[in-house]
Amino acid sequence: MSRLVPLFAFLLLVALFGFGIWWNTGHDQREVPSPLIGKPAPAYALPHLDDPSRTLAKADMLGKPYLLNVFASWCVACGDEHPVLMAEGRSLGIPLVGYDYKDDPADAKAWLAQHGNPYDLVIADREGRTAIDFGVYGAPESFLIDARGVIRYKRIGPFTPEVIEKELKPRIAALRKEAP
């Protein structure tokens, strides 16, 4: 009987792994629930990409919801996301703020000139310091921030038309209902 113990222990392990695979098909491992959701966005003040003498601060955006989209010219997945934002960005009905992450401004401008600019405004975080406050660990990432400056939703990885339809738009609609 004791000879069967290793086999049973192993079968238990197999069951655990089977669960792991099943679990992973439904859950993205990278989707660590962001502790920032429901919390005020970190304070930031970053220069505009096209005019570094002007800065955009968190306070400037209070009063209206907006989508902050972290991108970079060096980021391959951002290239996949870009056409989606070009196509759908306007239909969101809220401002789309580009957050150029750890990027050379010249590269970023050339990239936007070549592929088109879906953003109402682009700010640049060349060293990625403010991004640390936002808990950004790669691009693209996006934050939906409400009129009171609270982060309501975070997307890790590129937007697809499906995700915009199923996850982003309902949340934007809900925000509109909240507004007085």
Place this chain on the structure above:
Amino acid sequence: MIPELGQLALVLALLLALAQGVLPILGAWRGNRALMALARPAAAGQAVFVGTAFMLLVWAFLQFDFSVRYVADNSNLALPWYYRIAAVWGAHEGSMLLWVAILDVWTVALIALSRSLPEPFLARVVGVLGLIAAGFLAFILFTSNPFERLLPMPADGGDLNPVLQDPGMTFHPPVIYMGYVGFSVAFAFAIAGLLGGELEQAWVRWSRPWTNVAWGFLSAGIVAGSWWAYAELGWGGWWFWDPVENASFMPWLVGAALVHAQAVTEKRGSLRAWTILLSIFAFSLSLLGTFLVRSGVLTSVHAFASDPRRGLFILCFLAVVVGGSLLLYALRAPKVAGGKPFGAVSRESAVLVGNLMLAVAAAMVLLGTLFPLVGDALDLGKVSVGPPYFGFLFTLLMLPVVVLLPFGPFLRWGGAGDTGLLRSVLLRVAVAAVAGAVVAAFLVGGQPKAIAGTAGAAWVGVGTLLYVYKRWREMPRGRRYPAEMAGMLLAHFGVGVFLVGVLLSESLSVTRDVRMAPGDEQAIGAYRFRFDGVHATRGPNWHAEQGTVTVLKDGRTVAVMHPQKRTYLRGQVQTESAIDPGVTRDLYVALGEPMDAGNLEGAWALRLYEKPFVRWIWAGGLLMMLGGFASAADRRFRARRTAGAAQPEAAPAAAIARESRA
């Protein structure tokens, strides 16, 4: 055309692997010599086709054949040729091909060096290896084809993961696979033994050199990986208890136990079932490691893009191979405890205690590694255990091993032997340990870890040297240190060296995160680090900001160091730490971020380290590797093997003779 040839070669290799896996085992069962004789040619043919496929993939990389998706994803026109070869195993598909190629290296070595093994036994061993190869080839062909075409063909490719673009890293995967996969031989011997009912003492002797060599390679691979993490990642650490590190460490622990258990079983006939079980475990943990890395069940810095289909395939394969062998074990393992009896104080007991500790340590590492998954399964939320868990429990479990280590060789098989001798050894190692502790306390002040490290190293090192001296005095020249014993002594001494490295570097290291403007100086211990600014530089496929740090001691320049922050073609950033190595200390500088943006001559964040004795960690690991290799070279293994069934004095030989007649 070339990629299609590669694919064809893989298909043919799969068919031959199936033939190699099924027919010889069938032949051995039915006593059909013709079928058994197929083992060698089928294995050789399979190896030739896998080798061909591998070379064709290398060729595709050297020729920039971006019409192959795998090549396009992992190389580009600017990548130097040596990294293009390393790129072959730089991602999932190619590394699986490397896995099978290395399995074939072992298989070919086995059929070349085992001409004297009884035919049915060799047929079973080669058959088991064939089944494993078939499983992996099917995995490659059905889920991870490296020859898949990419249309339209891009003008240039992506890039090899920049962390892999390092000379040390090009060797790390093949060496670690040599170890991982090498345990397949011990596994195949155990399964063949269970299938045929051979007497364990016989096949364990044949299996021992293979196990020791595999374990030696695994030691080397782990040392290389640890060294690479230290030099490349810029954190100055050498072990992180990362899931993938653990995946290679578990087979190593079980392998270390197996090396010792096999010695007991071969020489005394004891611990037979345990040796079989360890043979199965060592290879199962290698497979499990592959599963953990490839399936994406756990996240890790090493993990490749995960694909549930791949995970499911490997899981099924794992279930069949490991479940099947454990079932076979349950049915066929030796029913009675065999071998010569041994007392509570004996070499067997010492080995058994060490074995249990190593096995429990492997189980502890497994539990810690899988803990996040258990957390998901039991709905505990996101949980994981970190280095404190592993560090504490591992130290606790290894403590008895370190304490027992010096006495093992002095103990007799079966009983305590000369207790007066044991007492004098105890006295001497205790004196050495206390002396070491006192010296350490004087030199470093009240650092308990450093004192413990010095004492432990003196305990193990002096104990090992005492045995060296005993052999020198008592044995005639030429018979003092047979290779097997020399290997054991090297590896044991390596443990002492390793202890010095770990405990002294952990307790005495000085780390400083500083902001430095050009001309600034920072004192660390006896050294003064002067920052001389940063300038831009470039390599074949990267550009970098390179700092210059001059290190002075007593007004003399000790080292001029150049840490870099590299940006590769696709924008990935990679730190290249600068290291000034030394026997008693490493100086280590990593370049952080510029503190004032855009100004290359300005101030930077720097991380400065002085790491005493850190190199001893890897020196200890390399001594263990040498120990594994040396003991495998013992003439005894070769002599007995060539004598084979012709030697009537050996009881196992008689059993084999019976077996081959059956």
